[in-house]
Amino acid sequence: MSDDASSDDDTAAAPAGQTDADKANAAAIKAFFTSHKNASTSSQKALSFSTLPNCTLSRQLLLALGSLNLSTPTPIQAECIPLAMMGKDIVASSATGSGKTVAFWVGVLERLLHRDRKNPMTRVVVMTPTRELAVQVHGVGMALARYTDVSFCLCVGGLSLKVQEAELKQRPDIVVSTPGRLIDHVRNTPCFTMDGVEVLVLDEADRMLEEGFRDELEEIISAAPRSRQTLLFSATVTESIQQLTRLSMNKPVRVKIDEMGAAAKGLEQECQSSVCLLRVRGDKAGESIELNSRSGERHREALLIALCTRSFATGRTIIFFRSKAQAHRMKILFTLFGQGLERSDELHGDLTQEQRLRALKRFREGEIGFLLATDLASRGLDIKGIENVINYEMPKSIEIYLHRVGRTARAGRKGRALTLVGESDRKLVKLAMKHAPPESIKQRTIPSDVVAAVFKEMRELEPEVKAVVMEEREEKEFRRGNMELQKASNMLEYADEIKSRPARTWFQSQSDKLEAKKVGKDEHNSKFSQKAKKRTFQEEEEPISKPPKRTPFSGLSRREKRRKMAAWEDEEDRQSGAQRELAASIRSAKKASRPDKLQAVRPERPSGFEAGNRKKQKKGKGTAFDREMGVAASAGEGKRPGKRERESAKGGAKHKLGRMGPKVKRS
Numbered sequence: 001m002s003d004d005a006s007s008d009d010d011t012a013a014a015p016a017g018q019t020d021a022d023k024a025n026a027a028a029i030k031a032f033f034t035s036h037k038n039a040s041t042s043s044q045k046a047l048s049f050s051t052l053p054n055c056t057l058s059r060q061l062l063l064a065l066g067s068l069n070l071s072t073p074t075p076i077q078a079e080c081i082p083l084a085m086m087g088k089d090i091v092a093s094s095a096t097g098s099g100k101t102v103a104f105w106v107g108v109l110e111r112l113l114h115r116d117r118k119n120p121m122t123r124v125v126v127m128t129p130t131r132e133l134a135v136q137v138h139g140v141g142m143a144l145a146r147y148t149d150v151s152f153c154l155c156v157g158g159l160s161l162k163v164q165e166a167e168l169k170q171r172p173d174i175v176v177s178t179p180g181r182l183i184d185h186v187r188n189t190p191c192f193t194m195d196g197v198e199v200l201v202l203d204e205a206d207r208m209l210e211e212g213f214r215d216e217l218e219e220i221i222s223a224a225p226r227s228r229q230t231l232l233f234s235a236t237v238t239e240s241i242q243q244l245t246r247l248s249m250n251k252p253v254r255v256k257i258d259e260m261g262a263a264a265k266g267l268e269q270e271c272q273s274s275v276c277l278l279r280v281r282g283d284k285a286g287e288s289i290e291l292n293s294r295s296g297e298r299h300r301e302a303l304l305i306a307l308c309t310r311s312f313a314t315g316r317t318i319i320f321f322r323s324k325a326q327a328h329r330m331k332i333l334f335t336l337f338g339q340g341l342e343r344s345d346e347l348h349g350d351l352t353q354e355q356r357l358r359a360l361k362r363f364r365e366g367e368i369g370f371l372l373a374t375d376l377a378s379r380g381l382d383i384k385g386i387e388n389v390i391n392y393e394m395p396k397s398i399e400i401y402l403h404r405v406g407r408t409a410r411a412g413r414k415g416r417a418l419t420l421v422g423e424s425d426r427k428l429v430k431l432a433m434k435h436a437p438p439e440s441i442k443q444r445t446i447p448s449d450v451v452a453a454v455f456k457e458m459r460e461l462e463p464e465v466k467a468v469v470m471e472e473r474e475e476k477e478f479r480r481g482n483m484e485l486q487k488a489s490n491m492l493e494y495a496d497e498i499k500s501r502p503a504r505t506w507f508q509s510q511s512d513k514l515e516a517k518k519v520g521k522d523e524h525n526s527k528f529s530q531k532a533k534k535r536t537f538q539e540e541e542e543p544i545s546k547p548p549k550r551t552p553f554s555g556l557s558r559r560e561k562r563r564k565m566a567a568w569e570d571e572e573d574r575q576s577g578a579q580r581e582l583a584a585s586i587r588s589a590k591k592a593s594r595p596d597k598l599q600a601v602r603p604e605r606p607s608g609f610e611a612g613n614r615k616k617q618k619k620g621k622g623t624a625f626d627r628e629m630g631v632a633a634s635a636g637e638g639k640r641p642g643k644r645e646r647e648s649a650k651g652g653a654k655h656k657l658g659r660m661g662p663k664v665k666r667s
């Protein structure tokens with residue numbers, strides 16, 4: 001924990017051998033942040049929320065905190081609550097599960113208790129990177145405000161726009177939102193305005209930037225009055241966060257608790273590698289498997305199933321995957337495999353919002369024991385009683401790793417994190433080990449016969465997996481066709497009404513969104529690249545890219561710009577939009593309703609578990625990786641599995657599909 005702003009910065013630490021540029025950079029940062037002494041390091045350590053130094057919380061809030069069993073503030077809360085109540089801008093970071101949500105809610109709610117009730121308006125906007133996190137943050141806020149008259153509105157994508165518009169009409173005190181949906185309301189919901197916003201909270205700001213929400217954030221920030229208070233919470237304060245703070249904040253106070261990237265104290269970490277497995281077989285002269293290869297992938301799946309049926313059979317386990325497709329495939333396998341694994345749900349961006357929320361609810365309530373998720377769930381989600389986190393593969397960065405494992409061992413509880421690692425993960429494995437106390441790192445072994453048995457059963461199930469995938473594709477095509485038909489018939493039936501509606505304005509097209517996400521990711525990852533040149537604080541004050549081109553809207557005020565844009569769009573719409581859309585819908589509906597299209601799904605070539613990789617596995621001594629992990633290689637594991645599975649995709653699948661009861665979740 002550091003005390004003042006100068007030593008507190010994440011990027012400016014320049015100890016011995018400090019160059020002039022480093023010194024100037026540190027000085028510029030010191031001048032930007034307001035200097036602040038951490039209360040939790042001072043003698044006035046807060047023992048309860050009612051004795052927080054420099055602030056007095058209202059009875060309603062103390063009651064609500066008590067009813068949630070929150071009596072002693074965590075360090076980040078002890079720091080942030082008084083500062084937020086003073087109206088300061090804050091840039092805060094602390095370890096996962098350290099109570100950041102309560103840290104900003106208490107200050108915000110306390111301020112709202114003293115608002116002018118005769119003049120209702122939205123005074124607080126809280127932004128989060130994912131819809132699930134918004135739902136959770138909204139829930140915590142509502143629980144803390146239960147004895148107050150503060151009103152809330154949750155505005156996230158995937159849920160009804162109409163319902164949200166009706167709620168916004170009531171001028172709720174607080175709006176909790178994701179960036180895209182908030183912009184949609186700012187632009188298209190006439191009764192909603194940011195003009196009365198007094199506090200803007202950016203939760204998980206680094207993730208928002210990484211997800212490519214920079215432009216949205218900038219638009220939202222500029223839509224809010226300059227006099228607002230801004231509270232920014234972020235796991236890491238990267239260079240892009242610093243740019244954002246300069247854009248949006250006024251003399252912020254930097255609050256930093258714990259080392260950046262520290263894993264929670266109650267966390268036990270295990271690295272499950274191919275090397276460990278080979279030792280399991282008890283033959284030290286064996287061959288090793290590269291888990292990242294194609295055949296290795298099937299071994300990885302077998303390993304995961306073996307782990308989940310044996311060591312992780314009880315309690316709640318969240319399993320992280322890099323891709324939606326792999327999470328979905330595992331869900332199919334889990335369901336077909338049974339033995340308790342059918343008590344699982346998937347959570348990723350290919351599901352509808354209702355499916356995502358239902359999966360989370362079932363997991364929260366203990367109805368299912370396994371949640372198969374992508375990184376959608378790696379940030380911020382707080383589910384009590386997640387005992388285990390399994391990383392199906394190492395994530396791309398140490399930050400993501402720490403966020404994932406941070407879903408367990410929260411708020412002082414215990415938890416286990418296990419990662420399946422391959423040869424190419426060695427760098428990250430080393431880093432992960434550095435971030436954990438040595439006594440918390442373990443290696444696990446699984447009997448080889450167990451994995452072999454799972455592998456065999458998986459091979460038998462493969463035709464059924466293919467059949468399920470085919471059936472899902474057909475259903476998807478069918479649904480799409482129906483949707484297009486419905487759309488066209490609506491256009492024909494309600495053409496007048498549809499054409500008379502004002503056109504919505506969109507912030508970004510789908511391809512713009514993808515591009516922004518890529519830029520965000522590249523920016524985020526560039527800090528891991530050795531070659532990336534570190535920009536000084538002063539340099540960052542200048543724009544990175546060339547000055548923006550002048551547009552017909554340059555120099556106009558926001559209101560004039562909106563008016564002009566709306567007029568243009570109306571004109572365009574009058575000229576062509578509605579006509580074109582109608583014709584296109586009819587065309588695509590006709591196309592979609594042709595029966596041959598629905599059957600035109602290319603059948604998948606059934607591939608065996610060993611598909612693609614026919615290279616002989618290296619025999620003999622272990623690799624450097626093996627040595628680093630302290631495990632000798634052993635025999636057998638890497639043997640190529642039997643011949644390519646050529647059973648037809650249909651054969652044998654049907655009876656098992658029947659056994660699956662309700663079908664596997666569709667993507």
Ligand SMILES: Nc1ncnc2c1ncn2[C@@H]1O[C@H](COP(=O)(O)OP(=O)(O)OP(=O)(O)O)[C@@H](O)[C@H]1O
Pocket residue numbers: 069070071072073074077094095096097098099100101102235379380381382384406410411
């Ligand atoms: N003062 C407190 N005393 C005990 N438990 C607390 C306290 N404050 C928060 N918690 C609990 O700690 C858990 C984690 O809180 P929260 O989700 O706010 O952490 P976080 O720092 O935002 O984590 P992440 O970085 O993963 O988003 C929650 O279950 C919350 O109820």
